[in-house]
Amino acid sequence: MSRSVLLFLSALLLTLSVAEAKVSVMLSDAEVANGQTMLLRLHADREEPRIERIYAAFDGKRYPFYRNRFAKGREFYALVPASYYAKPGARKLVVVYIEKGRKHYRSFPVELYEGDYETEKLRVAPSRAKISAKNRKRIARERREALRIYRTSTPKLYIKAPLDLPLKSKITSRFGNKRLFNGVLKSYHSGTDFRAKTGTPIHAVANGRVVLAKNRFFAGNSVIIDHGQGIYTCYYHLSRFRVKPGERVKRGEVIGLAGATGRVTGPHLHYSVRVNGVQVDPIQFTRTVDLLFQK
Ligand SMILES: [Zn+2]
Numbered sequence: 001m002s003r004s005v006l007l008f009l010s011a012l013l014l015t016l017s018v019a020e021a022k023v024s025v026m027l028s029d030a031e032v033a034n035g036q037t038m039l040l041r042l043h044a045d046r047e048e049p050r051i052e053r054i055y056a057a058f059d060g061k062r063y064p065f066y067r068n069r070f071a072k073g074r075e076f077y078a079l080v081p082a083s084y085y086a087k088p089g090a091r092k093l094v095v096v097y098i099e100k101g102r103k104h105y106r107s108f109p110v111e112l113y114e115g116d117y118e119t120e121k122l123r124v125a126p127s128r129a130k131i132s133a134k135n136r137k138r139i140a141r142e143r144r145e146a147l148r149i150y151r152t153s154t155p156k157l158y159i160k161a162p163l164d165l166p167l168k169s170k171i172t173s174r175f176g177n178k179r180l181f182n183g184v185l186k187s188y189h190s191g192t193d194f195r196a197k198t199g200t201p202i203h204a205v206a207n208g209r210v211v212l213a214k215n216r217f218f219a220g221n222s223v224i225i226d227h228g229q230g231i232y233t234c235y236y237h238l239s240r241f242r243v244k245p246g247e248r249v250k251r252g253e254v255i256g257l258a259g260a261t262g263r264v265t266g267p268h269l270h271y272s273v274r275v276n277g278v279q280v281d282p283i284q285f286t287r288t289v290d291l292l293f294q295k
Contacts, residue, residue: 021045021046021048021051021099022044022045022046023043023045023099024043025043025095025108026040026041026042026043027093028288028291030108031110031111031113032082032110032111032113033082033113033114033115033281034082034084034085034086034088034113034114034115035082035083035117035279035281035284036081036082036115036280036284036288037079037081037082037275037280038058038080038081038082038093038110039080039288039291039292040056040065040078040079040095041071041075041076041077041292042054042075042077042097043073043074043075043076044073044074046074047074049099049100050099051097051099052097052099053096054076054078054095054096054097054098055078055097056078056093056094056095057093057094057096058080058093058094058110059082059086059091061276063078063080063276064078064230064276065077065078066078066157066229068292069157070292070293071292072295077292078095079230079231079288079289080093082112083278084176084188084279086112087112088113089111090109090110090111090112091110092108092109092110093107093108093109093110094107095107095108115176117174117176117178118177119177119180120178120179120180120189121180135217138217139217142217142218145212146212149211149212149226150232150274150277152226153228153229153230153276154209154228154229155228155229156228157228157231158207158208158209158227158228158248159207159208160206161251161293162286162289162290162293163206163285163286163289164204164205164206164251164252165271166194166202166203166205166235166271167200167201167202167258167269169194169195169196169200170195171193171195171283172193172194172195172268173189173192173193174192174283175189175191175192175280175281175282175284176189176281190272190279191234191270191272191279191282192270192282192283193268193269194268194271196258196268197258197267198239198258198259199239199257199259200257200258201257201258202223202235202238202255202256202258203251203253203255204233204249204253205286206225206233206251207248207249207250207251208225208226208227208249209226209246209247209248209249210223210243210244210247210249211225211226211232213243213244213245214245217262218262218263219234219270220236220238220259220261220262220263220264221236221238221240221256221261221262222234222238222262223238223241223243223255223256225255230274230276230277231274232274232275233282234270234272234273234274235256235269235270235271236269236271236272237258237259237260237262237264237268237269237270238256238261238269239260239261239267240256240257240259242255242256242257243255243256
């Protein structure tokens with residue numbers, strides 16, 4: 001479980017120039033499990049001089065900053081996910097920004113630890129052989145289509161309020177359950193499963209735009225919502241759609257009804273989240289986004 005340690009680093013600029021803004025950078029958590037998301041907030045005490053470019057570098061990838069419209073004054077935020085497959089150990093999270101043509105660096109030590117995920121041991125081989133050549137092609141096509149979506153980042157943020165949950169129900173399978181085959185990690189549970197009878201209304205967790213609403217091989221009837229700035233939420237195994245691709249949705253709006261379509265053993269909702277291309281724990285992500293709204 002993530003400790004809600006707030007690490008506040010407010011370093012004075014090393015330069016003697018008084019014309020530069022005082023910049024403080026805050027990291028939500030100095031300890032992160034694989035599959036969790038960190039929030040960075042960069043606050044400048046005045047509008048000028050302009051900060052031309054800000055990004056965070058973590059575990060070999062760069063993450064963009066965006067203006068935080070929910071904060072007072074001049075603030076920027078970045079969501080930095082730790083991949084589920086990232087190896088545990090000490091990391092450095094570096095924030096880079098350019099002010100008056102000068103590059104500034106802030107460095108945070110981050111401890112990446114292995115989440116306390118449960119293990120599901122598979123006794124029988126996944127029946128890959130039973131999937132026809134035609135279906136394998138379909139699966140590959142659907143995977144490419146999804147990755148194309150997740151690689152796109154809409155500059156505008158649609159989110160206006162803390163994230164809701166897609167329904168009020170018991171969680172039956174948490175994100176991150178390890179699926180071991182002969183002791184080797186083959187896959188993991190990439191979302192959160194909620195108990196939901198067929199026909200249960202499923203709600204959008206935030207404002208956004210529907211980018212996919214179709215039947216897919218594994219996920220069944222699937223809805224993907226783009227919330228902007230690299231944030232996507234996904235709702236799988238639906239029995240009915242209540243939205244179409246391209247449609248704008250509001251937080252709380254019914255987007256479909258729960259069901260048992262796709263590769264499932266019974267009706268439930270599989271809810272998942274992608275941020276900056278990385279699949280993350282939806283429940284921990286919801287709590288992380290809450291921090292954006294804290295003054
Ligand atoms: Zn699931």
